[in-house]
Amino acid sequence: MNHRSFFPLSHLPGFERRRPLQLKVIYDNRSMVEGLTSDWGFSCLVGDDLLFNTGEKAPLLFENMVKLGVQPSALTAVAISHADVYHAGGLFDLMEQSPSIRIYLHPKFPQGFIANVRKRWGDRLTLVDSFTELSPDVYVTGPYPTREQALVIRGKAGLIVLTGCAQPNAVDILENVQKHLAEPIDLVIGGLHLAGRVYQGMEEEAIKIIKGFRCLGVKRVGPCHCTGEEAISLFRKAYGDDFVEVGAGFMLQV
Numbered sequence: 300m301n302h303r304s305f306f307p308l309s310h311l312p313g314f315e316r317r318r319p320l321q322l323k324v325i326y327d328n329r330s331m332v333e334g335l336t337s338d339w340g341f342s343c344l345v346g347d348d349l350l351f352n353t354g355e356k357a358p359l360l361f362e363n364m365v366k367l368g369v370q371p372s373a374l375t376a377v378a379i380s381h382a383d384v385y386h387a388g389g390l391f392d393l394m395e396q397s398p399s400i401r402i403y404l405h406p407k408f409p410q411g412f413i414a415n416v417r418k419r420w421g422d423r424l425t426l427v428d429s430f431t432e433l434s435p436d437v438y439v440t441g442p443y444p445t446r447e448q449a450l451v452i453r454g455k456a457g458l459i460v461l462t463g464c465a466q467p468n469a470v471d472i473l474e475n476v477q478k479h480l481a482e483p484i485d486l487v488i489g490g491l492h493l494a495g496r497v498y499q500g501m502e503e504e505a506i507k508i509i510k511g512f513r514c515l516g517v518k519r520v521g522p523c524h525c526t527g528e529e530a531i532s533l534f535r536k537a538y539g540d541d542f543v544e545v546g547a548g549f550m551l552q553v
């Protein structure tokens with residue numbers, strides 16, 4: 300399987316850097332744009348044709364996507380962080396809607412899930428077992444040292460890391476990213492899995508993550524999805540002007 304076959308312009312001789320990429324959050328627990336529906340889950344479009352996670356409900360994913368000017372059939376690749384229904388629930392319908400789309404899972408997905416995908420779309424499936432460049436300036440981490448993979452984009456101001464739930468610890472994911480790309484981390488966007496931990500040390504865990512991010516030099520944060528409102532408030536307070544509000548409809552040119 301050719302990992303590098305989208306953004307084909309980037310491979311022309313003499314092409315120095317891929318065109319700027321736009322991030323569009325399609326699916327999130329919160330909506331930032333009137334008309335977009337919020338729902339527990341996360342999905343973000345990278346550039347024109349790479350989707351990171353699908354959210355749970357395909358009809359909602361497609362509806363938000365179309366409202367943001369994206370046709371599901373135009374996608375060429377989808378990478379999924381982990382098999383949680385809030386991140387992978389829309390995958391099978393997406394595969395039906397996007398006839399040539401390739402799928403990037405990893406070996407820590409449940410074997411039954413992988414077998415199901417392989418049976419139907421085996422020729423389009425890649426299992427990512429280590430840090431891999433998907434296209435110029437776009438990487439997927441593979442599931443080590445955690446149970447899920449993150450997406451990494453080299454933006455103009457540094458690396459942007461997209462997480463699904465970032466379990467068990469976002470700092471571990473970022474440390475792994477830095478082993479492969481020793482470059483400044485500009486922004487972390489995604490779920491940090493702190494919602495529901497209110498009575499189980501959420502605040503301590505959030506403070507630990509914030510400290511870890513600071514140690515790694517993470518410049519900006521955009522926690523959303525399963526981070527939960529209480530923990531999001533702690534990040535907002537800690538990061539001040541460098542806190543980025545993220546929800547469905549969020550867009551950023553990187």
Ligand SMILES: [Fe+2]
Nearest residue numbers: 464490492525
């Ligand atoms: Fe989560």
